[in-house]
Amino acid sequence: MNAVVDVSNVCWSPEIGPRSKRPLLSRLDQVTEAWRDRYGAGAELVLVVDRALRHQISGEQRADFDRRCRQGLLRVVPFADPVLLSLARERDLQIVSQDRFVDLRRQFRWIETQPERFHGWRRDGNGLCFVSSGIVPVSGQVKSRAEEDKDLAVRGLKDHKDVLRSVWRCVARCFMAQVWPEGLLLWPGLDRRTGEPVCPDPRCGRPLVRVRDRxxxxxxxxxxxxxxxxxxxxxxxxxxxxxxxxxxxxxxxxxxxxxxxxxxxxxxxxxxxxxxxxxxxxxxxxxxxxxxxxxxxxxxxxxxxxxxxxxxxxxxxxxxxxxxxxxxxxxxxxxxxxxxxxxxxxxxxxxxxxxxxxxxxxx
Ligand SMILES: [Zn+2]
Structure with a gap:
């Protein structure tokens, strides 16, 4: 049985062992080995990984990570989830991940109708066994919240939500400052280093001045x-x-x-x-x-x-x-x-x- 593996999700899973709060590439090896033991040595496994994992693993593992990329064993992408779901759909693959993909259920409607294609794992004696990852239908509102939450994370605002609770204006001479002197009608941008709101006008980007509570x-x-x-x-x-x-x-x-x-x-x-x-x-x-x-x-x-x-x-x-x-x-x-x-x-x-x-x- 062929599958696509959510590599970041696997590497972060402490359940697989050994105990560590950091992601470990050795967990990926345990999962691929267990899958082939269970579903045949010839099973094809497509390994998709978020680019960010390279910076999240410890320094000692980085050479190993790079080697696997060079050898084409890992497929590195900016955001793995939509890529692995697309691959699963196109090539009729099983999905190895504990993620529930709530933020992507509207885009990939088959997730809720085919939960049996999603495999999580559990320790079983000395080895690993695969179990249903537990996907159940959720309401549209839960999906929306998950989508918005993901969007905030992508924009770097997840940890700076207070920025969204105020109205801001730009005091530079940019286009947006001139059109909206009393406060921007768009969300502000964010300086990822300082967490400060900045002008969303791509040609401006200067720090903003707070006007009032939103x-x-x-x-x-x-x-x-x-x-x-x-x-x-x-x-x-x-x-x-x-x-x-x-x-x-x-x-x-x-x-x-x-x-x-x-x-x-x-x-x-x-x-x-x-x-x-x-x-x-x-x-x-x-x-x-x-x-x-x-x-x-x-x-x-x-x-x-x-x-x-x-x-x-x-x-x-x-x-x-x-x-x-x-x-x-x-x-x-x-x-x-x-x-x-x-x-x-x-x-x-x-x-x-x-x-x-x-x-x-x-x-
Ligand atoms: Zn501006």
């Missing part, structure tokens, strides 16, 4: 419709309670300009009007949208329990409430939706189940 907020996500789900996200931004903003393609003081998000997206957003969509949140963070007279129109797709329904075009000015999984489509090319995350400056973040008790997310 009111309870929801996060919105803008996505391209012409790309796969994992590459589609264009930007995320907060919307405060009792707040409103516009999305379009112009320098909008009270809005977000999709023209400013990079030349590689300019064709995709070309049909969005200069003033296209107004998004409003009431005091309870119920979000509604309306088309403000766009040329190519706006449609809403309601979530119908298992999939998005057909797009329903909106009349100009017609307000519609946006449900947590609904999608607003601008000019048939760009979608806006609520992300799973809510922010509140004074709510203690609850623990997220299923991924270890220490992990917390904002809501």
């Amino acid at each position: 009111r309870p907020s929801r996060e919105l996500l803008v996505e391209r419709l012409d790309l796969d789900e994992d590459r589609a996200a264009l930007l995320r931004f907060p919307l405060e309670a009792d707040g409103c903003l516009e999305i379009g393609r112009g320098a909008l003081t009270h809005g977000i300009n999709l023209d400013g998000i990079g030349r590689e997206h300019s064709d995709a957003v070309a049909r969005v009007s200069r003033r296209h969509l107004l998004i409003e949140a009431d005091a309870a963070l119920t979000v509604s949208v309306r088309d403000v007279g766009s040329s190519h129109g706006t449609a809403v797709r309601r979530w119908e329990g298992h999939a998005l329904g057909r797009p329903r075009p909106l009349e100009p000015g017609e307000p519609v409430r946006l449900g947590s999984s609904d999608q607003v489509v601008l000019a048939d090319s760009v979608a806006v939706r609520l992300s799973g995350r809510r922010y509140s400056p004074d709510v203690v973040p609850p623990a997220l189940g299923g991924g270890g008790g220490a992990r917390t997310v904002l809501r």
